[in-house]
Amino acid sequence: MAGSSTIQLRNSAPPLRATAESPVAKGILVGITLVFLGLFLFLPLVVVFQEAFSKGAGAFLRAFQDPYTHQAIWLTLLVAAIAVPLNTVFGLAAAWSLTRFRFRGRSFLVTLIDLPLWVSPVIGGLVYVLIFGAQGWLGPWLRENDIRIIFAVPGIVLATVFVTFPFVARGLIPLMEAQGIKEEEAALTLGANGWQIFRRVTLPKIKWGLLYGVILCNARAMGEFGAVSVVSGHIRGKTNTMPLQIEILYNEYHFAEAFAVASLLALLALITLFLKTYAEWRAERQLREASL
Amino acid sequence: MSITISNVSKSFSRYPALNGVGVEIQTGELIALLGPSGSGKTTLLRVIAGLEFPDNGGTVSFGDRDVTGLSAYKRRAGFVFQHYALFAHMSVFENIAFAFRVLPRRKRPPESAIRDRVATLLDAVQLTGYEKRLPTQLSGGQRQRVAFARALAIEPEVLLLDEPFGALDARVRKDLRRWLKEFHHRIRLTTIFVTHDQDEAFEVADRVVIIDKGVIQQSGTPNEVRKNPANDFVRDFLDLRQ
């Protein structure tokens, strides 16, 4: 499947001269590309940082002294700290069961895992409201027992888990398929049990693919907006994550403050891109070496 | 350790790889499973190893022990894979020591004993001094021998080789063939190897089992088979038509 949540094997040999475009054509194409990517990608990025510092560095730092912003940052970190490990365990289990064994219904499961990528994040939040919300299936029971899921942290965690669970699995599945199971089988004949095989043979092989998936999962978990927006209730200081806090600040015309918080997430995005590229490169190299 | 295979069938999503196969192998024999690609020979080897399980009814026995349902790691069958399947991220030493490292704690020998055993095994395959190398730093023939040593580390009662020399060039192949025959003569371990190369089978093995389309066509010493091919397939495959 396409998109950057799967690792692709790429070689980077420069092309031969015999079939090249004229320099003019090349220039035009490069120019178009630079304008297109510059306009749609670079500029927005630059805007975030520019606007964050538009009132000076002092105002930038002051933006982070707001207690509500503190709570938002804290909540974002908490949600990611729960959702990412959960989804990592799922990703490992799913990848192991889908690539090491043959069984009927495999491709259906693979499609099911891709579901959150196709569905609007708002729907991702909606389905949990339909179960746990006041008018939902479990609504009355939850109210009786004084358990809050919607408009509280558990709901946010659930919605985030839904939106981000494919990433680790999708990072691992193509990698583990390409690597094959011969080394695991060899370990089996040498007397290793399941856990030993996983820890000593599989894990070292997949560690870069795993890192790749975890990085993407984390980036999405911290940045999720649509799904969380539906379940959170936007209660300041209680159920606001960073993206929601950005929305509140922006709607109240605290532009510099909104961009200050946004710049933090943008910085995270850049770090994510960097780490992801590195992990992808290492994983490709490992794959190439193993097939020598 | 003798091996008895009885009535083994195996299908892969409706493709029948093995069809009611039965074979008896005596202790210490060196057997070649010979056949064209797709004949089922590798599948049979994997069933013996415990990497595949036969469909209902078939049995595999080691000696008088029924191992049909036993998982591979309980069978003590050493397996050498076609492309060696060495652990790419481990050194030669760690590859061979793996079998010791995964033993349950009470059975695991101390580090010094492991070092000794690995050294002995490396010596047996003539790779002393290569302990620290990584598989990517070895030639094909060297990787092959590490795979051997690794399989021998579990002190198997049975040795199974899947096209052991298939991925090597002609000269190395000849050398290793000779080495295998001599090795087997020394150790007398029940050994089965899979090949599609009849010269190899006839030169090395005590007995040849010819298989095609999941059915055993003939089983006998190289001389017997050459003198009395059982059917047209054997005749054609061995190019014995006059």
Added chain:
Amino acid sequence: MLQEKISHKKSRKQALPGFGLTLGFSLVYLCLVVLIPFSALFLKTASGGWPHFWETVTSPRVLASYRVSFGISLIAALVNGVFGVVAAWVLVRYRFPGRRILDAIVDLPFALPTAVAGIALTALYAPHEWLGKFLNPLGVQVAFTQLGIFVALTFIGLPFVVRTVQPVIQDLALEVEEASACLGANRWHTFRRVIFPALLPSILTGITLAYGRAVGEYGSVVFISGNLPFKTEITPLMIITKLEQYDTSGAAAIGFVMLAASFVILAASNGLQAWHNRRHGIS
């Protein structure tokens, strides 16, 4: 004769351990996170009754939102189709300083939170800011119009076409292009008759993926759109509006329509990928 009781199962299916454990865990997880919540969607839609369902999903305001969400997403996806191919070609075939950085940045829409993208784009095109102050006097208003939605959806879908087409360009056998040149075709002809047909399946796949993503997009759009009823409201926003009005079955109804649309797009994408694989000889 002693029999090992522990793992002695006749005709056990799988050699490697852990099948039951990992598959079981995965299935339970999927049930809890995906299947049960989504069945709630179906049931809630059904329980609202057909008249309410029909009334909700065909109300004028919602219909207008379909035009916005599905229509503008299509245009954005097509634009990405064109420029994305150019970008993919340049990134694969040419060498110039900064190429690697440019290549990495293509994934920015994946990594950047949608809300951040949303406010950044709004700031970029708002009347007195950045680009807005140049475009407005020319009569081109981007922020709070459908044009703004188009910009946001193009941003969101950008990586899909580029990343889908790049590996295909990489795998193009140069010999085929050389053969074409030897036979007298100039570069443009070679592109039109040899290269482009080879790329077409992946281009269409990329466009479909971008479309599917854009249709459901919320965060990057709601800021720049202005959310004017009948003009710049997107369908996901309609779902939220219904929820705020405590009309959960109405929200579920619209959600159902979106889900159905997503499945159609997904099926189209799978079909295209199958076509792509057949073309390239992958089984």
